[in-house]
Amino acid sequence: MTHLTTKQILQFTDGALDYASQAQCTQHLAVCERCRKEIDLQKAISKIARHQPPIQATSGFVQRVMAHIIPQQQKSWKTKLIDSLGNVFAMAMVLAILGYAISNPSLFQIQQQSKTQSFIPQSVSDTYAKFIQSVGQQAGEATQQVMKSTGRDNSNMISLTILSLLILGALDQFVLKRYLGMRMKH
Amino acid sequence: MYDQDRAVIERILGGDKKAYAELVERHKDKAMTLALKMLKNRQDAEEALQDAFVRVFNALPRFEWKSSFSTWFYRIVYNVCASELGKRNEPHQVSIQEDNEDAQAVELASDDTPPDVALESSELNAIILKEIDRLPDAYGPTFALFFVQDMSYDEIVEVTGLPLGTVKARLFRARMLLRNAVVKRIGNIDGSKQEKVA
C-alpha cells in the first residue's frame, strides 16, 4: 500500500488540500490505520501548539511602555519651556550688555560725533549698568579686559558682542538647562 | 481582532494616546512568545518588545492598512529582535542545508506508526509543549508565527522577509522534528506503563 506522503499528512491536518486531493486522502485513510494514526497525532500536536499558553510579559509591562509614550509629550513641552526661557534670558543679557556699552562712552571710547553724548536716556543706561553689575564680577571683568585690550571703537563693540554671546550661550546651555532640567525630573 | 485593532488605532490617531495601552495589553503576551523564541532570554526579549512597542507607536501615523495591523506589528517586533541578535553576532539564519526545500522530501518509514496514546491526555500535552520549547532556534519563530500568531505562509513571509520556500521548509522540518520527538517520548511512556503492568 502506498501511504500518504508526510507533506500530504500535514496538508490534510491543516485542511490545506484541494478538493480532489482531500477526497483521495480520505479514501486512503478509510483503509490505512498507520496514516490515520499519523494524522491524529499531527492534529493533536497542532491543537496543542495553537493553544499553547503565550509567555506572559512581566507585570507592569504596559505601564513601562506607556511611560515611554505619554511622557514624550510632557517632556517636549517642558523642553520647549526651558529652551524659550534660556533664549529670552540670553537675549535680555545681550541687549543689556550692548546697552551698557552704548551708554558708557567713556568706558568704550566711542567717538562722539558732536553734541550727542548718547542716544540712550541717562535713566535707562543707569538701569542697564546696575543690571550688568549684578550679573557677576567675572563677566564684568572679562568684558573690561576686552575693552582695554582693543583700542579701536568698532572692534570694541564687536568683541563685546561676541564675548557676551559666548557667555550667555554657555549660561543658556550648561547652567540654565542643567539646573532647570534637574528640577523638572524631580 | 482586526476591527478591534482598527478602532483603537483610530482613537490613538485622533489624539487619545492613552488608548495605546489597550493595544499593548492585547498583543504583548503573544508578541513576548515570539520575542522569547528569538532571543532566548527573558530580559532581552522584554527590552526588545518594549522598544518595538514604542517604535510601533511612533510609526502608527504612517501605517496605511496595506496589511493587517498584526502583520505590520509583528514585522517590527521581528526586526527589532533580529537586529538584537545581529548585535550579539548571532544573525537569525540557519545553514542552506536546513533551509533547503528538499527538506520536504523527508519521509516517514512505512512501518513508522505512532504508538497508541490517549490524544487528549495531559501527559501528551506536557510532552508536546516541552518539545515545542526544544525546537532549534531557527524553527522556533516560524513555528510560533504559524501556530501562536495563527499566520498564513504569506503573512510569515511578510513578517520575516524570508523566501516562501524557506518558510515552508522550516515549518515542515519543525513539525517533523516535533513529531519524531513526541513519538519517541510516547514510546517511553508506553514502555514504562507496560513495565509497570508486567
Ligand SMILES: [Zn+2]
Ligand atoms: Zn497509509
